Amino acid sequence: MDDRKIQIVIDSLLPLLKAGVAFTIPLTLVSFALGLLLAVATALVRLSSWKVPVLIARFYVWIIRGTPLLVQLFIIFYGLPSVGITLEPFTAAVIGFTLSVGAYGSEIVRAAILSIHKGQWEAAYSVGMTRIQALRRIILPQAARVSVPPLTNSFISLVKDTSLAATITYVEMFRTAQQIAAVTYEPLLVYSEAAVFYLVFCTVLTVLQDYLEKRLSRYSAG
Amino acid sequence: MIRLSGLHKSFGPLQVLKGVDVTLEEGKVLVIIGPSGSGKTTLLRCFNLLEVPDKGGISLGGISLSFDGKRLPQKDVLALRKKTGMVFQSYNLFPNMTALGNVMEGQVTVQKLSKEEARKRALKLLVKVGLADKADSYPHQLSGGQQQRVAIARAMATEPELLLFDEPTSALDPELVGEVLKVIRELASEGMTMVIVTHEMKFAADVADTLIMMDGGVITEQGTPDQVLNHSSNPRTLQFLNRFVDDDRT
Ligand SMILES: Nc1ncnc2c1ncn2[C@@H]1O[C@H](COP(=O)(O)OP(=O)(O)OP(=O)(O)O)[C@@H](O)[C@H]1O
Ligand SMILES: [Mg+2]
Numbered sequence: 070m071d072d073r074k075i076q077i078v079i080d081s082l083l084p085l086l087k088a089g090v091a092f093t094i095p096l097t098l099v100s101f102a103l104g105l106l107l108a109v110a111t112a113l114v115r116l117s118s119w120k121v122p123v124l125i126a127r128f129y130v131w132i133i134r135g136t137p138l139l140v141q142l143f144i145i146f147y148g149l150p151s152v153g154i155t156l157e158p159f160t161a162a163v164i165g166f167t168l169s170v171g172a173y174g175s176e177i178v179r180a181a182i183l184s185i186h187k188g189q190w191e192a193a194y195s196v197g198m199t200r201i202q203a204l205r206r207i208i209l210p211q212a213a214r215v216s217v218p219p220l221t222n223s224f225i226s227l228v229k230d231t232s233l234a235a236t237i238t239y240v241e242m243f244r245t246a247q248q249i250a251a252v253t254y255e256p257l258l259v260y261s262e263a264a265v266f267y268l269v270f271c272t273v274l275t276v277l278q279d280y281l282e283k284r285l286s287r288y289s290a291g
Numbered sequence: 292m293i294r295l296s297g298l299h300k301s302f303g304p305l306q307v308l309k310g311v312d313v314t315l316e317e318g319k320v321l322v323i324i325g326p327s328g329s330g331k332t333t334l335l336r337c338f339n340l341l342e343v344p345d346k347g348g349i350s351l352g353g354i355s356l357s358f359d360g361k362r363l364p365q366k367d368v369l370a371l372r373k374k375t376g377m378v379f380q381s382y383n384l385f386p387n388m389t390a391l392g393n394v395m396e397g398q399v400t401v402q403k404l405s406k407e408e409a410r411k412r413a414l415k416l417l418v419k420v421g422l423a424d425k426a427d428s429y430p431h432q433l434s435g436g437q438q439q440r441v442a443i444a445r446a447m448a449t450e451p452e453l454l455l456f457d458e459p460t461s462a463l464d465p466e467l468v469g470e471v472l473k474v475i476r477e478l479a480s481e482g483m484t485m486v487i488v489t490h491e492m493k494f495a496a497d498v499a500d501t502l503i504m505m506d507g508g509v510i511t512e513q514g515t516p517d518q519v520l521n522h523s524s525n526p527r528t529l530q531f532l533n534r535f536v537d538d539d540r541t
Contacts, residue, residue, distance in 0.1 A: 188383035191341055195377035196397030196449055197369060206400050210387045 074258060081249045081259055088245035089266050096231050096241060100163050101224055104170025111175035113204070116182060126175070133172035139233055141165050146237035158239035166230065170223055177219045181212035214285040221278040225271045232267075242266060292316055293338075293453060293484070298347035298358075300333055307333045308344065309508040315501070317452070318482040322495045322516075325505035326531055331488045334505065335457050338486060339375040340368050351375070352452045373401065376446030377455040381462055382438040384430040390417060390441045391426040397449040409448075416444035420474050436467030440474055447478075454478065456487040492535045496520055504528050 114126040133141070146161040156164070185208050193203035232243035240248075246263035250256040293315040300308040307330045315321045323331045336342040337349070340363070348357040352374035356367055384393050394413035398404040404412075417423050420440040430438050439459055446454055456475065460468040472494050479485065479498050489495055495502060496516040504512035504519055504527075512519050512528050523529060 186383075188379060188381055189385065191377075192379065192383035192385065192445075194341060194372060195339055195375070195379075196445065197373040197401040198397070199365070199369065202400050206396065207385055207387075214387075 074255065077249075077253050077255050078258055078262060081246075081253075081262055084245055084249065085242055085263055085266055088240065089242040089270065092239070092241040093228070093231050093243075094270070096159065096162055096166070096234060096239070097224075097228050100166035100231075101170055101227055103163065103167040104174055104223075104227075105220070107167060107171030108174025108178050109209075111171055112178035112182060115175065115179055129168075130172045130175060133168050138165065138169055138230060139236065141168065142233055142237050158234065158237050161237055162231070162234040162239050166227060166234075169230070170227060173223055174220060177216050177223070178212065181215040182208060184215055185211050214282075217278060217281050217285060221274060221281075225274055228270050228274065229267055292350075293352075294348075294350045295334075295337065296348045298334070298337055298344045298349075300330075300337065300342060300344050307508050308337070311347075311505075311508075311510055313503070313510075315453075315484065315486065317484050319484060319500040320479050320498050321486045321501045321503060322499035323486065323488045323503045323505060324490070324492070324495060324531070325503075325511075329505040330508045331505050332457050335455050335486060335488050338453065338455050339372050339377055341377075343368075373449065374451055375453045375455060376449060376451035378439070378442050378446050378457070378459050380458045382430070382435070382442045384438055384442055384445070386430050389427050389429055390422060390433065390444075393430070393441055394444045394448045397445065402449055413444070413448060416447055417441070419477075420444045421470070434467060435463045436470045439463065439471045443471075443474055443478075447483075452484060454483055454485045456485065456489070458488055458490065460489070460491060490535075492520070492532075504531065506531070 111126045111129065114122045115130075117123065142161065142165040145165050146156060146158065149156065149161075189207055189211065190203055193207045198206065231241055234241050235244035235247065238244075242263055246259050250259040253259060293313075295311060295313040298308050298311040299306070311330075311334055313321070313334075323334065325331050333342055337344050338351070343363060344358045345360050346358055348355065349371070350356075351371060354367070354370050354374065356363065356371065384390075385396060388396060391410065391413050394416055395406070395409040398409035398412060399406060402409075414423065414426060417426055420443055422437060422440055422444070425433060425437060425441075430441070433441065439462075443454075443459075459475065460471050463471065468491070472491065475485070475487070476494075476498055487495075487498070499516045502512075502514065502516045502519040503510050504523075504525075506527050512523055512525055519528065520532060523532070
């Protein structure tokens with residue numbers, strides 16, 4: 070590598086890191102947090118016996134899982150203005166990613182809840198708990214543990230998917246890399262550098278997953 | 292007086308309870324025996340409405356409910372469950388809580404006692420079942436017998452008027468059965484009202500005030516243990532009891 074290329078790599082370090090920390094990470098965290106709430110809510114609705122809400126929840130999961138995320142983002146950002154709803158790129162991205170995490174996550178949470186032995190429900194009921202109390206105190210804490218690995222998967226996917234926000238003019242890390250590549254004519258270098266940043270973020274998450282799994286498995290053998 | 296009257300329960304086309312009447316005085320122990328599939332568990336689960344009967348009535352601790360196939364109001368279900376505690380065949384301890392946490396849980400979440408108060412009471416109960424030193428152990432760190440004793444403490448923690456046991460020792464290794472039966476015997480001698488489903492005939496004979504034999508969803512025999520176990524003339528009862536004759540009577 071000649072000096073010019075090394076200089077380009079060094080010069081783009083800070084802008085990329087800044088874009089990652091100031092835009093990619095916040096977008097990921099906000100979307101995941103909201104998405105997780107939506108996922109739990111959707112899972113609980115789907116496990117309830119309310120007919121209409123169950124249908125709505127299934128419809129929502131069906132639509133989101135059955136259409137490309139990129140298309141959803143375009144509809145939200147470029148499509149909605151024609152019905153009078155104009156959103157900031159950040160808001161549009163958060164909505165798109167939240168809906169996505171909520172749909173995929175709801176299946177994870179639902180499966181995790183269903184995996185808890187029915188004896189746990191019965192034990193909770195037998196001491197006088199309501200369904201809500203049983204869920205909150207007994208079932209969800211156990212389901213949380215089961216869902217950590219698949220939810221970390223979703224989280225990692227989300228980190229990478231946020232690069233799609235570049236297409237709706239949100240200047241996150243990937244968009245920043247595009248801009249640098251455009252002026253330096255070194256796409257291979259700059260995009261590889263961006264890739265390394267994504268890799269670092271995802272690796273940190275994997276470490277976090279290990280930590281969470283250990284913490285939550287205090288109470289189980291192995 | 293605890294009274295179940297005319298209980299009917301079906302699972303789809305399968306009629307499991309076909310008109311069961313039970314009365315039990317406070318402080319007494321009722322033991323239910325009978326062949327597999329005769330409806331013992333189902334009957335027991337009707338006491339705390341884990342199964343809601345299709346027809347009949349329950350009166351327990353000042354609560355009277357009658358069933359007609361409609362959904363029961365949640366508050367009636369909860370009210371009845373607060374009067375009862377249950378010990379399951381497979382323990383069903385909460386794996387995410389310590390032994391102490393298991394015993395405190397109902398007091399804190401259901402009875403809304405303060406943590407300190409609940410802890411005090413829970414520790415007393417753990418002492419009572421001989422597990423004071425295991426308060427901070429998680430269920431997976433305990434033997435089956437220890438888990439079941441924690442489960443008994445948990446069932447008693449909310450101060451129920453009636454304790455229900457569904458084959459509390461069937462999942463245990465034979466050498467652990469004794470420690471659990473001992474705890475139940477102590478409760479009986481302290482005047483705890485209990486309904487116990489068991490296959491331990493010797494234990495049943497010792498602990499029961501009334502013994503009920505179930506078969507095919509009805510009570511086929513009812514009386515003192517001596518009457519049912521030694522003086523029955525019912526062929527089905529004799530046939531059932533015959534299977535236990537060769538058993539090592541623990
Ligand atoms: N939830 C259920 N759905 C369908 N059938 C059920 C259900 N629970 C019990 N049954 C059936 O009802 C019958 C009585 O079951 P129950 O568990 O009350 O018997 P039991 O006397 O406790 O038997 P065991 O000694 O084997 O425990 C059985 O035929 C069983 O298969
Ligand atoms: Mg049974």
